[in-house]
Amino acid sequence: MPNPLAFLAESSVAVKIAAFFLAWIIIWLPIAIPLAIALQWHPPKPLQTEQKLPLVLSLYVLAPLVLWGAAQIDNLPFSDYGITWESSFLVSLAIGLGLGLGGLVFLFGIESWLDWLDWQWENWRQIIRFLLPLLVVGLLVSIIEELVFRGFLLNQLQQAFHPWIAALSSSLIFALLHLVWEGKEALPQLPGLWLMGMVLVVARWVDGGSLGLAIGLHAGWIWGMASLDSAQLIHYKPHSPDWMIGRSGKPLAGGMSLLMLLATALALWNL
Template sequence: MPKSTVNFNFNQQAIAQLTAPWRIGVFIVMLAAAWLPFLVPLSLAIADANLRSIVVMGILFLIFLVLLIFWSHWCYQTPLSLKAYGVYGLGWNRRQGVELLRGLGLGFSFTFGLFIIQGLLGWAVLAPAGDRLWTIIMQGSLTGLGVALAEELFFRGWLLKELEQGYGNKTSLASNAIIFAVLHFLKPLGEVIRTLPQFPALVLLGLSLGITKRRHGDRLGHSIGLHGGMVWAYYIVNVGQLVTYTEKMPAWVTGIDRNPLSGVMGIAGLCLLLWLVNQGEKPWLKRLGF
């Protein structure tokens, strides 16, 4: 028993002393090794593609949450409890809740505002809401918050923290945004080319979310809200079929796949968002939800 304990402690120290790229690599390998035993049988057992994706990705996130507690304990000496998430900016307190709600309102307004501007310019026609609108609104809120929680805890929580251990603030922030965009572009070459305007948009979004976290004391609440609000608004408009494009402008201007963030207009809006979140603590920005 003593020998086993010594080896376990040695492994903890060895992981903590690795350089940032090696630590990131070790974590990903451990995550994949724990996930694969579930991925293969479930992929064979579940025929419906949407249900299969939800189940296997849900299990991946649960494994990530558990592994993160141990990783924080090994690398940052936190207790083996939910408090470990605090290292990555995720806490359970009133301040985080308020920041999450402010970010949610900002992200929702930003994305929905792009659709409204397109309507005013004559690029799109806003359709009347159907009978299922309230159901779609509720589904969209859960989808938006779920996606945002998972992606922000991974990218702006764990990954950004690891990058900061080996690089300066600017390098780690830029690297984080580029990795965020690249991982969203793991798809067939034809799709990469077709959706290319999405790449700079994702980089700008990654930078904005990273700066937002730092501006709020390295807490994730506002970043989760901002990201979730954007997904929520897009879900409502897309699933509810609230917008019909007039084809007066090409999709690379209005947004690839009806997503206003994935076109020239969205890129311009994200540039403005990045500039605003980079302005620091200003009263007028706080009143706008920043």
């Protein structure tokens, strides 16, 4: 029996990408609509944190199914997206996790040295109970986002464009799609999100096409930032410059985070 979706295998890159995201949303809607009602979220109202996490996770758990379908249409092994069961993958993931956490140590260490923040050391015990669940969430989000943006999307774009054009484009799409969840609040972070995407592309390149390093790096950033925020371990001083620190929970809108990302890219090239 002929595959009714076989025509997609011969379609343009743009059609394949559009079909992927459309299929993902269509499959998610039967879950998203009742969940949004239960969470009392009515678009286009901004999402609160307690509303965003269930919606995002419900969308992300469906991604492997859609990615598997895309791999079948292109007659490719799932490992082509950058995830394997080899021990080297886990080694790369661990290195990336350490590099991501190290970047945050560098970032907050410099900001402390500049006397821009105070550490709320009395809250340090609170961070312990958040560490494991936030690591699990960080890994889940990172695996899915890397599979989608540095796996499927980058692979598709590299078939039609020069690798650097594909990297620039996939990182731009990665940044712009954050507007879906955060609305105009994400606008100041778009340059930082784009640069973050580029650094994660570089991580895949230097890892020989594997996503291990990129997933670990991404998870390290999420885990570290979410843990600090949950424990309220840092507090910025009133005189600290907003344009450098990205105040109001938007670190990627600050110049220091951009410097940290550039330093990470430099470190990646020297691995």
